[in-house]
Amino acid sequence: MKENKSTSLTRRVSSSVSESEFQELLTLLSKSHNQSMSSLVRDILCKKKLVVTTYDKSLDLILEKLSLIHQEINAIGITANQVVRVFHKTGDLSKELALAKKLENNLNEILKKQDALKNMVRPLLDKWLQK
Structure with a gap:
């Protein structure tokens, strides 16, 4: 007690x-x-x-960059969804090809952002997972 x-x-x-x-x-x-x-x-x-x-102040900058990349990927995803929606509504083959090209560009941007994220997170993982 x-x-x-x-x-x-x-x-x-x-x-x-x-x-x-x-x-x-x-x-x-x-x-x-x-x-x-x-x-x-x-x-x-x-x-x-x-x-x-x-408190590690050096992580502030990294977290800010990660947040910006998250917002950019989110915006690209919204644009991709809009492109797919229009793609399904149109019946014109030339428009569909143009939309497919735009979708491909959006997906390439996402892959670039994904690589940037990997490059930013790798040093953090090395730091956190030290033996």
């Missing part, structure tokens, strides 16, 4: 640290899930598992 926090924390402990150690604690506090310096130090003293969140 868990004790009430106000009754379990009855003893005060104080300590002094150097400026560099304090800055290190502040950095750790900003990255951890602890709400206060006291709770952080308490977790360290009790040897509890600290959860530290790190």
Whole structure:
């Protein structure tokens, strides 16, 4: 059974640290899930598992590029669907050939975007799947 926090924390402990150690604690506090310096130090003293969140800003650019490629592929897919819809409605062979050529161009664009995605994701996979 868990004790009430106000009754379990009855003893005060104080300590002094150097400026560099304090800055290190502040950095750790900003990255951890602890709400206060006291709770952080308490977790360290009790040897509890600290959860530290790190944020890789270099992924922002990659995610932005991936989002743009996703939007482009989506737009190409919509255009391809429109071409196919018109293709089924028309009975003119020359129009059907022109639409088929347009559809082929759209599919080639999708393949190019797919290659770009593979080239962007490959380094991420190498980074994430390191042994």
